[in-house]
Amino acid sequence: MFEIIKKSKETRARKGIMRTAHGEVNTPVFMPVATQGTVKTVSSEELKKIGTHLFVSNAYHLYLRPGAKLINSAGGLHKYINWDRSILTDSGGFQVYSLSTLRKITKEGVKFQSHIDGSSHLFTPESVMDLQMELGSDIMMCFDECVPYPSTYEYAKNSMEMTIDWAKRCKKQFVESKTERVNKKQFLFGIVQGSTYLDLRKESALRTIEIDFDGYALGGLAVGEPADITNEIVVNTAPLLPEDKPRYAMGVGTPEELWAYIENGIDVFDCVLPSRNGRNGQALTFSGKVNIRNAQYSNDFGPLDEGCSCPVCTEYSRSFIHHLFRSGELLSLRLLTLHNLFFMLKLINLISTSIDEDNFLSQKEKFFDKYKGNNR
């Protein structure tokens, strides 16, 4: 599914293509987050217009609402949500721990109560594979335990062992599955855990690779640990993953992280930053962040980002978006989100070009000279 088309001469960065049943996805890639089957406030048409080829949705959320059977009967997730490009689904490992109540983890799986209505459910590696096969996602994720930060060494080790065991069961279920699939060409990624302990991360990586997946993710990042610890994990673990498979840093993707982790050979990212910050009134620009609520923008008739060619910057001014935001108009949330997503795609393009042209490090420096942000 994955082909590397260019390696940086300066760093571990590389460019590639992932080929799914729903088209080609150039890497490095930033995935907008469509938790409930929609990237908040924006339409499929808009996502396409700005050049999105892959987003991440969430099996836990879709399982609880509207339900996998319903989505399957609609012809799969792509048809249901009106998106004919690629979809990666997270297994819900993270959500089971962060959202549900009264969860009980056993070797069999996780019993939990829905965060929506309190109803009881059981997720097992097998059931989560069936779920993602029913949805028809292009890239499925193994069911894992995402341990909190901080965790003791012992807890992290035991959990890592269990996640390895679950990964084997996921692979088996996937290979032997008789689930009715709307998408015959699905891929499955393994997830490396091990909390902040580098030896556990290493062991997790090597043993996950042994099981053999289509791609590998670093999980358990951005769960509250300081940025330098995230960095330490990624920098030390990424090189252990196979060169010829895509590498995905889960829940990670600020501009700082994109540069840092692409430099270390990561290919795939997802982060709520562009949409969540947009809904909070923040625009990402190549000159740093713009808080559109601020009074200084009330009579600023320029675009959100000077020189930006997105559908928002070519049509609307900072002043008008400031007015909309201050007036509580929902349109402002959408415009800010759409611009921010475009910014991320443009940033990825910039980084990709620097890999092509072997000037990654100087482009990175140039970017931060202007950006000087701190988005985490």
Place this chain on the structure above:
Amino acid sequence: MFEIIKKSKETRARKGIMRTAHGEVNTPVFMPVATQGTVKTVSSEELKKIGTHLFVSNAYHLYLRPGAKLINSAGGLHKYINWDRSILTDSGGFQVYSLSTLRKITKEGVKFQSHIDGSSHLFTPESVMDLQMELGSDIMMCFDECVPYPSTYEYAKNSMEMTIDWAKRCKKQFVESKTERVNKKQFLFGIVQGSTYLDLRKESALRTIEIDFDGYALGGLAVGEPADITNEIVVNTAPLLPEDKPRYAMGVGTPEELWAYIENGIDVFDCVLPSRNGRNGQALTFSGKVNIRNAQYSNDFGPLDEGCSCPVCTEYSRSFIHHLFRSGELLSLRLLTLHNLFFMLKLINLISTSIDEDNFLSQKEKFFDKYKGNNR
């Protein structure tokens, strides 16, 4: 500015064209409501895509936020909000009474406190003309008093007298104005008041016509009076207005009202129904209203309205919009609003065609056979 191109042989209905500085507007026309410079949840591009040529904005709201000077310095309202088709602005007469606090009405004008920050302001007929000229709206409305329902005969009569006096001052200010205009070709409509008293309505109509405006509106409708009283006022007052000028029923425009009042010679409508009901989960369809929250739509994979060619119905299912709405996704509000606006435009087209083909009454009956709604 106005040309009648076809009169119904069966009724008082007619088709016409209003020509403004921002293009041609076919009548009858339904204006979406863009109170704060935006039709809630939808973009200019979407409004154009579905065929909107005129919407109504509000001088009171724009005066308070972001302010007319700011809009003027941006090059006028059209540029500020990114809309190059026609705009009608209501003078704010209605909002001064319905939203502001501690208002005091004198012959000079109205002192009121902002509903946003409590600051004190004075609106006079002159200042409201200057305001609308600064905004650069294509069609401006006279400043009037919109009396509540019910009002005593005496109150309604005195108020009507004052509104006539204000209308004269509006006309004078408009004609003699030295306000810097970003739109040189503005039109001014007079407003007929008189509450529920037909003799006052008649007097108001005749004396307003005497002042001579580019068009005439019926104000003080849809302020809480029963539907049959609204109907009585329109049916009796509309025929008093000049044949060769556009006639506007303010704040009115349910499907029932469109058929009834176009039949009586009304050309222009505005109503929050399609957008407000959309935000409440209601879709307007030619088979009646659809409450998308209802469980029955959870697995209904058809479009909001069978056979509808709007950008929502061609892309999304009832089931998915139900899911979005239940999940609190803002996209659902936008999709419902956009569909509902398209429905209104399609309904207007249907009515226009029936005027062309002289089958207004049979088409009306056919429409309600299927629709059977009660939208007020």
